[in-house]
Amino acid sequence: MAGKLHLGMVAALVVAGTVGAQRAVATVIVSDTFRGNNGDQIIGRTPDTTNLPGGTWQANGNAYNPTTGKGYTNEIENNQALLGADVGDGIALTGNGVPTETSYTISGTFTLDFSNAASGDFIGAGLGFFSQVSTGNTHGWYDSYGIQVASQSDGSGAEIFLLDSGSNGTTYIYPYLTKLSSFNAAVSHTLSYTVNTVTGDFSNVVLDGSTVVLAATGQTYSPFTPANTALAGILGASSGGNDLTEFSSFSVATSVPDVSALSLLAIGAGVLVLAGRRGVARA
Numbered sequence: 001m002a003g004k005l006h007l008g009m010v011a012a013l014v015v016a017g018t019v020g021a022q023r024a025v026a027t028v029i030v031s032d033t034f035r036g037n038n039g040d041q042i043i044g045r046t047p048d049t050t051n052l053p054g055g056t057w058q059a060n061g062n063a064y065n066p067t068t069g070k071g072y073t074n075e076i077e078n079n080q081a082l083l084g085a086d087v088g089d090g091i092a093l094t095g096n097g098v099p100t101e102t103s104y105t106i107s108g109t110f111t112l113d114f115s116n117a118a119s120g121d122f123i124g125a126g127l128g129f130f131s132q133v134s135t136g137n138t139h140g141w142y143d144s145y146g147i148q149v150a151s152q153s154d155g156s157g158a159e160i161f162l163l164d165s166g167s168n169g170t171t172y173i174y175p176y177l178t179k180l181s182s183f184n185a186a187v188s189h190t191l192s193y194t195v196n197t198v199t200g201d202f203s204n205v206v207l208d209g210s211t212v213v214l215a216a217t218g219q220t221y222s223p224f225t226p227a228n229t230a231l232a233g234i235l236g237a238s239s240g241g242n243d244l245t246e247f248s249s250f251s252v253a254t255s256v257p258d259v260s261a262l263s264l265l266a267i268g269a270g271v272l273v274l275a276g277r278r279g280v281a282r283a
Helices: 002-021 259-282
Strands: 024-032 058-061 074-077 080-083 087-092 103-113 122-130 144-152 158-164 176-180 189-196 202-207 231-238 244-257
Touching: 080 087, 080 231, 087 122, 103 122, 103 144, 103 231, 122 158, 122 189, 122 244, 144 189, 144 202, 144 231, 158 202, 231 244
Parallel strands: none
Antiparallel strands: 024 244, 058 087, 074 080, 080 244, 087 231, 103 189, 103 244, 122 144, 122 231, 144 158, 158 176, 189 202
16 A cells, blocks of 8 residues: 555656646846837847847847938837838847757737728737848848738728748748737737747737637748748838838747756656656565
8 A cells, every 4th residue: 555655745846847847947138128218229129128148139120220311110109119111120139158049939018000091001020030131222121021910090890910931932921810800909918939949830829819810822832931030020010111010028038947847846756757666566
């Protein structure tokens, strides 16, 4: 009886170790809540919360360039990042001793500002990755790969798209992932998803706390390779020059195994094997 009880306790230890080993420790690499003075430019900004790589925000596409004086809005207002039409901003995920990772979870909070929109205008907010960035392009999504939520001023819901800007041999691919019949653009929304840089795939798309059920596109897209995830960032898209996408938070995290949990699992398994051998010897 004592031997059975002992084995039961060890088995419970192994189960506990197994459950613990499934946990992961999330390490935030970059996080920005865009606190700053009104009118501060995003380009050259240092993230205000976490910045392990030690880089600064770099602008892409139609973003305003203080040197040339050209481009659309790309600045801080009321502790939010305001992005005009076809503007992107990215920040490097490696550097300062931070290695390239095999999995990233990107998340952010955004609002689509239709206050100055014309009838029929659409505005989109995207979270994504860049292989490189440069200003002066006619489109902020060049060399970018991500997920965009877009809505129209007529309140006809929203659509979620996957952006693959070039890895399949074309300039832009916008396969739609799902449509939302109800979407309130007047309030803020949260978006997150995870990418695997080994397979290039994405998973676990979550909008406002609910997992998004994705529609079948009929094609396979795996754009999130190491080369295409050199930088991560935010993207704005709109059909009107006065339309704005507003971000109040942004973060990128990676996951590593919980070493303590894995150790518990290994110890538990070893004790179970030893206990089993002793039981056989007694028999």
